[in-house]
Amino acid sequence: MINTFILRLFLGAIALFMAAPLAVVAGVxxxxxxxxxxxxxxxxxxxxxxxxxxxxxxxxxxxxxxxxVGASSLAVVVAFPLAWFLWRFHAPxxxxxxxxxxxxxILPPVITALGFLSFWTTAGSYGQAWTVVISHGIFFVTLxxxxxxxxxxxxxxxxxxxxxxxxxxxxxxxxxIILPLILPYIISGMAFAFVLSLNEYIVAYMAVGFTVETLPxxxxxxxxxxxxxxxxxxxxxxxxxxxxxxxxIARFGDLPRLLGAWRHDDDS
Amino acid sequence: xxxxxxxxxDYATIGFPAGMLxxxxxxxxxxxxxxxxFQRVQGAxxxxxxxxxxxxxxxxxxxxxxxxxSIGLAALVAVVSVLLxxxxxxxxxxxxxxxQVVWLVFLLSVLSLSEVLIGFGWSTLLSRTAGISNLLVALxxxxxxxxxxxSFGAVMTGMVYQTFPYTVLVLFPALSRLDxxxxxxxxxxxxxxxxxxxxxxxxxxxxxIVSTLIxxxxxxxxxxxxxxxxxxxxxxxxxxxxxxQAIYQSNMPFAAAMAxxxxxxxxxxxxxxxxxxxxxxxx
Amino acid sequence: xxxxxxxSIVKKFGExxxxxxxxxxxxxxxxVCLLGPSGCGKTTLLRMIAGLxxxxxxxxxxxxxxxxxxxxxxxDFGMVFQNLALFPHLxxxxxxxxxxxxxGVSKSDCLAxxxxxxxxxxxxxxxGRPVSKLSGGQKQxxxxxxxxxxxxxxxxxxxxxxxxxAKLRESMQIELKQLxxxxxxxxxxxxxxxxxxxxxxxxxxxxxxxKVHQVAPPVEIYRKPKDAFVADxxxxxxxxxxxxxxxxxxxxxxxxxxxxxxxxxxxxTLSVRPENIRVTAxxxxxxxxxxxxxxxxxxxxxxxxxMYLSVAGQQITAITTPSxxxxxxxxxxVSVHFPKDACVVLGDA
Numbered sequence: 001m002i003n004t005f006i007l008r009l010f011l012g013a014i015a016l017f018m019a020a021p022l023a024v025v026a027g028v029x030x031x032x033x034x035x036x037x038x039x040x041x042x043x044x045x046x047x048x049x050x051x052x053x054x055x056x057x058x059x060x061x062x063x064x065x066x067x068x069v070g071a072s073s074l075a076v077v078v079a080f081p082l083a084w085f086l087w088r089f090h091a092p093x094x095x096x097x098x099x100x101x102x103x104x105x106i107l108p109p110v111i112t113a114l115g116f117l118s119f120w121t122t123a124g125s126y127g128q129a130w131t132v133v134i135s136h137g138i139f140f141v142t143l144x145x146x147x148x149x150x151x152x153x154x155x156x157x158x159x160x161x162x163x164x165x166x167x168x169x170x171x172x173x174x175x176x177i178i179l180p181l182i183l184p185y186i187i188s189g190m191a192f193a194f195v196l197s198l199n200e201y202i203v204a205y206m207a208v209g210f211t212v213e214t215l216p217x218x219x220x221x222x223x224x225x226x227x228x229x230x231x232x233x234x235x236x237x238x239x240x241x242x243x244x245x246x247x248x249i250a251r252f253g254d255l256p257r258l259l260g261a262w263r264h265d266d267d268s
Numbered sequence: 269x270x271x272x273x274x275x276x277x278d279y280a281t282i283g284f285p286a287g288m289l290x291x292x293x294x295x296x297x298x299x300x301x302x303x304x305x306f307q308r309v310q311g312a313x314x315x316x317x318x319x320x321x322x323x324x325x326x327x328x329x330x331x332x333x334x335x336x337x338s339i340g341l342a343a344l345v346a347v348v349s350v351l352l353x354x355x356x357x358x359x360x361x362x363x364x365x366x367x368q369v370v371w372l373v374f375l376l377s378v379l380s381l382s383e384v385l386i387g388f389g390w391s392t393l394l395s396r397t398a399g400i401s402n403l404l405v406a407l408x409x410x411x412x413x414x415x416x417x418x419s420f421g422a423v424m425t426g427m428v429y430q431t432f433p434y435t436v437l438v439l440f441p442a443l444s445r446l447d448x449x450x451x452x453x454x455x456x457x458x459x460x461x462x463x464x465x466x467x468x469x470x471x472x473x474x475x476x477i478v479s480t481l482i483x484x485x486x487x488x489x490x491x492x493x494x495x496x497x498x499x500x501x502x503x504x505x506x507x508x509x510x511x512x513q514a515i516y517q518s519n520m521p522f523a524a525a526m527a528x529x530x531x532x533x534x535x536x537x538x539x540x541x542x543x544x545x546x547x548x549x550x551x
Numbered sequence: 552x553x554x555x556x557x558x559s560i561v562k563k564f565g566e567x568x569x570x571x572x573x574x575x576x577x578x579x580x581x582x583v584c585l586l587g588p589s590g591c592g593k594t595t596l597l598r599m600i601a602g603l604x605x606x607x608x609x610x611x612x613x614x615x616x617x618x619x620x621x622x623x624x625x626x627d628f629g630m631v632f633q634n635l636a637l638f639p640h641l642x643x644x645x646x647x648x649x650x651x652x653x654x655g656v657s658k659s660d661c662l663a664x665x666x667x668x669x670x671x672x673x674x675x676x677x678x679g680r681p682v683s684k685l686s687g688g689q690k691q692x693x694x695x696x697x698x699x700x701x702x703x704x705x706x707x708x709x710x711x712x713x714x715x716x717a718k719l720r721e722s723m724q725i726e727l728k729q730l731x732x733x734x735x736x737x738x739x740x741x742x743x744x745x746x747x748x749x750x751x752x753x754x755x756x757x758x759x760x761x762k763v764h765q766v767a768p769p770v771e772i773y774r775k776p777k778d779a780f781v782a783d784x785x786x787x788x789x790x791x792x793x794x795x796x797x798x799x800x801x802x803x804x805x806x807x808x809x810x811x812x813x814x815x816x817x818x819x820t821l822s823v824r825p826e827n828i829r830v831t832a833x834x835x836x837x838x839x840x841x842x843x844x845x846x847x848x849x850x851x852x853x854x855x856x857x858m859y860l861s862v863a864g865q866q867i868t869a870i871t872t873p874s875x876x877x878x879x880x881x882x883x884x885v886s887v888h889f890p891k892d893a894c895v896v897l898g899d900a
Contacts, residue, residue: 007359010355010356010359011356011359014352014356014432017429017432018374018375018378018429018432018433020393020400021386021389021390021392021393021429022378022389024389024392024393025385025388025389025392028392078284078285078288078289079285081281081282081284081285082282082285082286084281085273085281085282085285088270088271089270089271089272089273089278090270090271090272091272091273091282094282097282097285097286097289100286100289100290100293100294101285101289103293104293106486106534106538107486107490107531107534107535108486108487108489108490108492108507108530108534109490109492110490110492110507110510110511110527110530111300111490111527111530111531111534112293112296113511114300114510114514114523114524114527115293115296115297115299115300115527116292116296117514117520118296118299118300118303118520118524119292119295119296119299119300121520122299134292135292138288138289138292138293141285141288141289156634156636158632158633158634158636159636159638161601161603161623161630161632161636162630162632162636162638163638163649164602164603164622164623164624165601165603165623165624165626165628165629165630165698165707166624166629166649166650166653166697166698166700166701167624167625167627167650167653167654167701168624168649168650168653169622169624172624172653176649176653177638180640181639181640192380195380196380199380199381199382199385200382201382201383201384201493202383202492202493202511205515206511206514206515209515216382216384216385219382219384219385219388220384220493223384223387223388223391223497227392231388232388232392234385235381235385235388235389238381238382238385239377239378239381239385242376242377242380242381243373243374243377246372246373246376246377246380247373250369250372250373255369255372255373256365256368256369256372256440256444259372259437259440259441260440260441260444261361261440261441261444261445
């Protein structure tokens with residue numbers, strides 16, 4: 001009895017800890033007054049409207065979404081042939097490319113960011129908007145690479161062999177069997193990359209910080225001059241996007257398996 | 269049935285990702301290493317050279333202090349995160365699938381949250397006007413609201429907040445694959461749930477815990493904004509300093525040298541953690 | 552010549568030889584079972600026919616044409632996989648139409664073919680179902696229909712019935728055999744179940760450890776096993792070793808046995824099926840073909856009676872029917888008769 005109580009207390013404390021800053025931010029985002037105060041005084045959705053009505057916030061939002069769409073697509077386009085090759089062929093040297101694909105995510109982001117800063121400066125493209133799409137696309141290639149690797153592993157070899165005995169060549173098998181089967185993994189990999197690109201600050205900042213303002217850059221810049229309630233509404237919007245995207249992945253895919261669990265629910 | 273690649277089109281499929289990673293990851297890395305030996309030019313950016321000046325600055329006590337603080341902070345954050353996340357993840361993996369999914373969605377959402385937004389959230393929560401101190405005043409614990417940030421505690425809290433979901437997700441595979449009968453055996457032998465957790469689960473996953481500690485340590489080492497947003501300049505870490513040098517001080521060569529150093533530290537730690545992970549799989 | 556011919560085929564996986572040099576002819580239109588314990592190389596042999604494994608050496612000929620190097624997707628053989636390999640994202644109809652669709656066959660022709668094939672496997676009106684909603688037996692039929700969609704020259708099945716329960720398996724065996732007879736298609740089935748092979752096959756290929764031991768019709772495999780492995784693997788048998796002691800005579804522990812086709816001299820092993828051994832009470836005559844023994848114990852299974860006997864220190868099993876049961880009990884002395892035509896001389900394995 002006492003154990004269940006302690007258990008709940010522990011889980012509750014963790015939940016409170018994880019939710020507290022979000023709850024406060026959500027609270028102040030509904031504040032009627034422009035100043036930072038909690039509990040909120042009055043109720044207003046003005047600060048949400050402002051994301052879309054005020055030019056600087058709206059363009060930052062569009063920048064962020066544009067970069068995230070482009071970068072997550074690029075990440076999938078780079079990860080897909082790599083994951084396919086690793087699955088299809090026996091070539092130990094290809095592991096090196098795989099490690100390169102995993103490295104950006106494991107190393108401290110500052111390093112990748114600085115690498116891109118020196119690269120784009122050297123290439124003479126520093127500050128161009130498209131550079132951040134490529135930078136993010138490479139930085140987040142790890143996510144679709146991981147989900148696609150899992151996806152390919154989940155494809156039963158005999159399905160491929162069966163298709164071959166029925167006259168399908170590699171290309172036809174890829175199009176008619178493999179693509180439909182790993183589509184959920186493509187989508188979840190892209191969704192992970194999308195959400196993370198939306199939130200990413202340091203790589204974007206070092207690549208295009210002085211020319212293109214994404215939402216995280218805009219918030220950070222605004223923070224230095226003090227508080228505006230739109231920061232809060234943007235934060236809530238971002239949390240909501242993440243919850244919706246990951247919720248959809250969980251709804252249509254197997255989230256625990258994507259995150260590395262065995263499917264032990266089958267026999268329980 | 270895996271076959272050896274033979275035709276040109278076989279190789280072409282890996283050519284594109286390999287080329288992209290080469291051009292946009294390996295080459296930038298190379299340039300960064302090269303820049304770390306370049307010479308800074310006051311007023312301009314930098315010029316090609318081959319000097320060790322940037323590395324020599326590591327030997328100053330200022331840098332040593334920052335390095336020591338960064339490593340100490342990251343280690344402390346890693347320990348606290350694992351201490352919290354390990355029992356949490358264990359409980360999580362024993363919950364129903366539905367509950368697990370809800371928690372995982374929540375944790376992933378927090379994990380993907382920009383450091384800017386986490387920093388903003390905690391600075392709000394710890395602020396004088398909207399923070400918990402108001403709650404404490406209402407409860408009669410405090411006389412008047414006070415600001416809890418910037419402070420070392422605020423930096424710690426923010427960083428643990430950021431690393432906690434990461435830690436859970438790193439531990440999740442190992443703990444969810446843990447054979448439940450291990451614990452059941454311990455329970456049938458008469459030990460309580462807490463004791464069987466400490467005596468059976470923790471030792472069984474000793475290597476996972478060590479490798480997770482290292483992974484979280486590297487992750488915390490990469491924190492570049494929270495020390496800046498929630499701490500005083502004395503709480504700045506290597507990552508913050510790199511950003512500061514690269515952007516505000518326009519000292520790319522020094523920033524690059526510090527980044528190269530950070531890569532070496534991170535890579536060697538990741539390698540160690542991979543070795544530990546291997547051992548566990550082999551056992 | 553027509554049919555499938557293996558010419559000195561060898562398959563190695565690294566250091567391990569899965570199939571030792573094998574030459575074999577499978578006549579056209581026959582139902583052939585590759586039979587053997589797991590790991591004997593039978594599936595590897597089948598996969599080489601399909602082109603899913605490349606032969607390390609040797610050639611495979613179909614109707615005189617060398618197909619050894621032709622890639623799987625150009626061979627146009629129908630194959631049913633052990634796990635059936637139905638495409639989970641397609642319906643029953645789409646699965647069956649798959650080989651037609653990727654060849655650009657029109658939609659209406661596909662529909663007609665699907666209907667014909669579903670009728671053939673007795674699953675009418677199932678085309679729209681998702682495969683996940685099918686029972687094990689239905690999945691089986693869909694996999695068979697799909698493999699036959701191209702009207703292939705060769706129909707290959709890898710342990711096709713192993714996922715079904717025993718009762719369903721027996722009825723599917725008969726059905727599969729009837730289907731093959733109707734279509735007259737050369738069919739090769741891999742199985743480890745000797746009853747399955749006996750039920751379906753025109754020709755059984757018995758394999759173990761990467762070698763073919765015997766190729767013969769089922770009855771011959773049973774009655775005239777070529778070596779000790781085949782004799783023992785197909786049904787149960789008594790193996791008795793002895794030395795040639797005269798024309799048609801073999802000296803064995805405890806006496807002399809008679810057999811046809813004995814070599815002039817040397818040591819040989821006989822296989823004698825338990826149901827061919829006759830047991831009588833009392834240790835009367837000790838003529839050639841009859842040995843004295845003692846009953847160890849008797850197992851009465853209702854439909855048959857198994858007698859475990861000790862003959863000159865060797866275990867011998869005999870089976871009889873209730874109506875022929877001799878009046879004996881454990882510990883009794885008995886005469887054990889080995890009819891001459893039941894004693895099969897085995898070659899070296």
